[in-house]
Amino acid sequence: MLKAHYSFEKSGVFNPKQVFYHLSIPELFEHALQKKEGILSSTGAFSVLTGAYTGRSPEDRFFVDDETTHNLIDWGKVNKPISQEIYERLYAKMMSYLQQKDVYLDDAYVGTDPKNRLAVRFINEYAYCSIFVNNMFLEPNTQELQSFVPDFTVFCFPRFKAIPGIDGVRSEAFVIINFKEKKIIIGGTSYGGEIKKAVFTVMNFLLPQKGVLPMHCSANIGKDGDVAIFFGLSGTGKTSLSADIERRLIGDDEHGWSEQGIFNFEGGCYAKCINLSKEKEPQIWDAIRYGAIMENIYLAPDSRQPDYTDNRYTENTRVSYPIEFIPNALIPGIAKHPQVIIFLTADAFGVMPPVAKLTTEKAIYNFILGYTSKLAGTERGIVEPQATFSVCFGAPFMPLNPKTYAQMLGKKISQHGSRVYLVNTGWVGGPYGIGKRIDIDYTRKMVKVAIDGTIDQNGYHEDTVFQLLIPNELPGIPNDILNPGNLWNNHSDYANEAQKLKNRFDEVMKKYLPL
Ligand SMILES: Nc1ncnc2c1ncn2[C@@H]1O[C@H](COP(=O)(O)OP(=O)(O)O)[C@@H](O)[C@H]1O
Ligand SMILES: C=C(OP(=O)(O)O)C(=O)O
Numbered sequence: 001m002l003k004a005h006y007s008f009e010k011s012g013v014f015n016p017k018q019v020f021y022h023l024s025i026p027e028l029f030e031h032a033l034q035k036k037e038g039i040l041s042s043t044g045a046f047s048v049l050t051g052a053y054t055g056r057s058p059e060d061r062f063f064v065d066d067e068t069t070h071n072l073i074d075w076g077k078v079n080k081p082i083s084q085e086i087y088e089r090l091y092a093k094m095m096s097y098l099q100q101k102d103v104y105l106d107d108a109y110v111g112t113d114p115k116n117r118l119a120v121r122f123i124n125e126y127a128y129c130s131i132f133v134n135n136m137f138l139e140p141n142t143q144e145l146q147s148f149v150p151d152f153t154v155f156c157f158p159r160f161k162a163i164p165g166i167d168g169v170r171s172e173a174f175v176i177i178n179f180k181e182k183k184i185i186i187g188g189t190s191y192g193g194e195i196k197k198a199v200f201t202v203m204n205f206l207l208p209q210k211g212v213l214p215m216h217c218s219a220n221i222g223k224d225g226d227v228a229i230f231f232g233l234s235g236t237g238k239t240s241l242s243a244d245i246e247r248r249l250i251g252d253d254e255h256g257w258s259e260q261g262i263f264n265f266e267g268g269c270y271a272k273c274i275n276l277s278k279e280k281e282p283q284i285w286d287a288i289r290y291g292a293i294m295e296n297i298y299l300a301p302d303s304r305q306p307d308y309t310d311n312r313y314t315e316n317t318r319v320s321y322p323i324e325f326i327p328n329a330l331i332p333g334i335a336k337h338p339q340v341i342i343f344l345t346a347d348a349f350g351v352m353p354p355v356a357k358l359t360t361e362k363a364i365y366n367f368i369l370g371y372t373s374k375l376a377g378t379e380r381g382i383v384e385p386q387a388t389f390s391v392c393f394g395a396p397f398m399p400l401n402p403k404t405y406a407q408m409l410g411k412k413i414s415q416h417g418s419r420v421y422l423v424n425t426g427w428v429g430g431p432y433g434i435g436k437r438i439d440i441d442y443t444r445k446m447v448k449v450a451i452d453g454t455i456d457q458n459g460y461h462e463d464t465v466f467q468l469l470i471p472n473e474l475p476g477i478p479n480d481i482l483n484p485g486n487l488w489n490n491h492s493d494y495a496n497e498a499q500k501l502k503n504r505f506d507e508v509m510k511k512y513l514p515l
């Protein structure tokens with residue numbers, strides 16, 4: 001076994017049973033099987049159940065409030081503070097918990113751009129979480145490993161649970177980010193999304209201070225080198241729509257935008273699998289194989305065949321796989337400035353147009369508004385879509401004041417002349433429960449014409465409620481789909497619902513105006 005250059009003692013690991021450093025995927029796979037962390041599925045992917053926590057637990061995510069963060073973080077319900085004292089006690093308890101236990105240690109980069117990447121050490125209790133980390137982040141080469149000094153260390157010990165009355169946190173699960181100590185501690189939950197999003201949150205705090213805009217978006221590139229990025233809160237379609245057979249995937253979920261262009265934070269993808277079909281999402285379907293980790297997907301008992309329609313564990317069924325599993329992905333994910341920016345929203349009221357063009361001013365407005373619906377499952381307690389306003393289409397991961405990110409985006413859009421579109425992947429013909437979710441094939445067509453620019457050919461008309469520019473006509477898409485009121489049974493119901501939502505927009509935006 002390799003030896004870590006930067007010793008594990010320096011990372012705080014004291015008196016472990018064995019430290020498994022940088023194991024290969026087959027070795028980790030054997031460990032995970034032997035330790036019965038999960039089972040092998042018929043696809044070859046390793047399948048785990050994460051127990052009570054099958055989505056992120058945003059109320060249990062904290063930042064240590066100290067001189068490094070106090071004046072920078074936009075504190076509130078989303079960015080919650082915790083005292084240094086509570087952190088230190090919990091950290092000490094966690095370190096004593098891991099004595100005489102096996103730990104899996106991985107050194108990885110977050111960020112494909114060497115100038116703007118973060119060197120992160122991951123210390124995991126589960127072997128399969130080490131596979132997850134290998135899938136999701138970037139592996140240093142041998143030379144880089146030999147001189148690897150972590151900028152940040154992540155401890156993920158899901159079987160270690162906090163005691164709410166004693167440990168000063170809300171529940172058994174906690175995710176605490178400590179910028180001064182450069183550590184993240186995660187306990188009580190083994191949902192992979194917590195590891196991934198906590199690390200991105202660190203990037204989103206640090207990069208603006210270096211003049212780089214961090215973005216909660218996926219990205220892909222066309223044959224002519226044209227780059228498109230897709231912003232959107234969880235479940236709106238970043239992963240599904242960026243996996244496109246005609247374009248090369250740059251990255252799945254988070255990118256930085258620097259003076260040079262964009263770069264991916266990740267080395268892999270983390271796709272939702274509920275109702276996954278080979279026909280509609282062939283790339284994701286084919287990526288579910290040996291090396292991938294399936295979370296909370298029901299397998300038939302004997303055949304171990306996945307049933308993607310089954311939501312008995314959660315709606316938020318997931319699979320993680322390295323980006324290499326997507327054919328023709330651009331590796332490393334570094335590309336020039338985006339020509340096209342797509343804001344994805346999933347409108348559960350069925351009143352937003354499925355595609356609209358945005359002026360720069362409207363783009364900033366919609367970016368700060370961050371309207372979408374939280375879809376069932378990604379966060380605890382959400383069982384049906386719920387309207388939400390998530391600044392920068394990623395509020396839970398953006399610790400700084402939203403205007404910081406929005407102003408940077410505005411400047412970049414003007415500087416590089418990027419075209420911006422709003423794409424609604426939510427409900428048509430009525431609200432959730434009455435209408436239905438727009439067919440992904442229609443959405444793909446709209447995205448395609450937005451990217452190649454032909455969407456502009458037949459001109460636009462303005463919708464009266466949201467003042468959005470709706471295309472007059474798009475080949476292959478019925479006009480009734482383009483204009484949301486048309487498919488409602490009763491037009492005045494539509495008009496009322498649309499106006500109600502617009503009033504909510506005005507209310508939310510009051511505190512940010514003037515932009
Ligand atoms: N019109 C649509 N556009 C995009 N996704 C859709 C659409 N209709 C249904 N879906 C489903 O919604 C989910 C989108 O999830 P995903 O792409 O993983 O979102 P994100 O990466 O933004 O969290 C997928 O399960 C996809 O199959
Ligand atoms: C993994 C997550 O994000 P996304 O759905 O954006 O992939 C998450 O929010 O837990």
Ligand SMILES: [Mn+2]
Nearest residue numbers: 238239253270
């Ligand atoms: Mn995604």
